[in-house]
Amino acid sequence: MRWWDIEPVLELERExxxxxxxxxxxxxxxxxxxxxxxxxxxxxxxELPGADGAGGGGRLVGYGGLAAAGGTGDIQTxxxxxxxxxxxxxxxxxxxxxxxxxxxxxxxxxxxxxxxxPRARRLYERFxxxxxxxxxxxxxxxxxxxxxxxxxxxxxxxxxxxxHGPDPATEPQGSPQGTVxxx
Ligand SMILES: CC(C)(COP(=O)(O)OP(=O)(O)OC[C@H]1O[C@@H](n2cnc3c(N)ncnc32)[C@H](O)[C@@H]1OP(=O)(O)O)[C@@H](O)C(=O)NCCC(=O)NCCS
Numbered sequence: 504m505r506w507w508d509i510e511p512v513l514e515l516e517r518e519x520x521x522x523x524x525x526x527x528x529x530x531x532x533x534x535x536x537x538x539x540x541x542x543x544x545x546x547x548x549x550e551l552p553g554a555d556g557a558g559g560g561g562r563l564v565g566y567g568g569l570a571a572a573g574g575t576g577d578i579q580t581x582x583x584x585x586x587x588x589x590x591x592x593x594x595x596x597x598x599x600x601x602x603x604x605x606x607x608x609x610x611x612x613x614x615x616x617x618x619x620x621p622r623a624r625r626l627y628e629r630f631x632x633x634x635x636x637x638x639x640x641x642x643x644x645x646x647x648x649x650x651x652x653x654x655x656x657x658x659x660x661x662x663x664x665x666x667h668g669p670d671p672a673t674e675p676q677g678s679p680q681g682t683v684x685x686x
Pocket of ligand 1: 593
């Protein structure tokens with residue numbers, strides 16, 4: 504995700520998280536932490552192919568972000584356009600975020616999810632997240648509880664000095680570039 508993605512991301516954000524959409528300032532602040540050698544964030548976007556058929560440049564249809572600190576990653580946000588739900592895009596974004604967690608050498612990844620969000624819960628369970636806690640009334644207004652979910656990360660495989668080309672699983676465009684996690 505780059506700064507020019509913030510506007511289209513905000514459009515999706517307001518539609519998909521009408522009660523607690525992030526502000527532009529929050530995205531700017533997160534992207535600022537996603538650059539440089541001491542970056543602690545990774546934000547990704549998924550775009551449809553552009554008019555020339557090349558990857559990227561088309562409509563922005565998904566995004567996600569991860570924060571890392573002290574060996575723990577946090578999924579800050581993940582969302583896909585409503586007309587792409589059920590196409591596997593959420594899974595591809597999550598795969599890419601978990602890849603970023605591995606790069607940040609995270610031993611575990613945590614997230615919060617609304618108890619009334621079965622689609623997201625199912626996605627996380629499919630990726631090996633387990634419920635480890637409940638935060639009552641975490642989402643306000645509405646007083647909706649959050650489940651805290653955790654996934655242990657496998658240790659990174661040894662680096663054999665191979666040139667790591669692009670991983671098809673990380674199709675969402677990683678970008679040098681959350682903290683109020685979304686449910
Ligand atoms: C949650 C979200 C990111 C999932 O994205 P997606 O592109 O639909 O993800 P996928 O297609 O990879 O997978 C969705 C899973 O939910 C399942 N699913 C679909 N409808 C469902 C329903 N009504 N109840 C339960 N599961 C459902 C799908 O079957 C699929 O699981 P499966 O592959 O095991 O069958 C997307 O729905 C979204 O952006 N929602 C709004 C924002 C949001 O809630 N974000 C999560 C915050 S924690």
